[in-house]
Amino acid sequence: MTNSVFIRRAAAIAALVAFAVLLLCVVKDCTAAFDDPVREWFYSLRRPAITGTAIAVTTLANKYVIIGLCLLLLIIPRTRMTFGIPLSVGALVTMLVNSLVKHLVQRPRPDVMHLVTEHGFSFPSGHSITSMFFYGFAIWLVWRYVNNQTARRVLTILLAIPMLLVGPTRIYLGVHFPTDVLGAWCLGFAAIILFIELVCVYDKKTELKPGGVK
Secondary structure (H helix, E strand, C coil): HHHHHHHHHHHHHHHHHHHHHHHHHHHHHHHHHHHHHHHHHHHCCCHHHHHHHHHHHCCCCCHHHHHHHHHHHHHHHHHHHHHHHHHHHHHHHHHHHCCCCCCCCHHCCCCCCCCCCCCCCCCCCHHHHHHHHHHHHHHHHHHHHHHCCCHHHHHHHHHHHHHHHHHHHHHHHCCCHHHHHHHHHHHHHHHHHHHHHHHHHHHHHCCCCCCEEE
């Protein structure tokens, strides 16, 4: 096992342990000391201009946007195998896992004015896990399969915006607790590592070489 593989797997285990701790805290209802001051700070930032931006950013993790991006990557022959299939399968798996955990935990959403309409349970945040996995995994795929250095850097910046900012918008908009977002990020990060491992195994078996997209 190489050092990079060991570090990846150790990071995945750490993320899952962190998620387990957050899950236990949520189940035991002992997150208020952290959640309340953090979300009150976010609510204090509410302004019309910020709200409009937050809604625009949070929409980037809407299931219809993610489905549309997956279909686009699947339709284009050049990106089908390298981007479309791994991102589509991974997004579907993370959504299903998130839905399962939500129904097992059944945490109500924050009792505050919601700036967008949402239904269902709160923990973990579906938008946050989707944005972390989809855009984070896409960044890794870009650096693996895209040759052009400028394109890599530009795509990384563009993909990092929703990966990092969707979670905070969910708190700002009043539809999730901070621990919902942190838990989702932990699961999403662990999912990225899992699918990185799967892609590496697949590439070795099929002799698909990195740097295959110009």
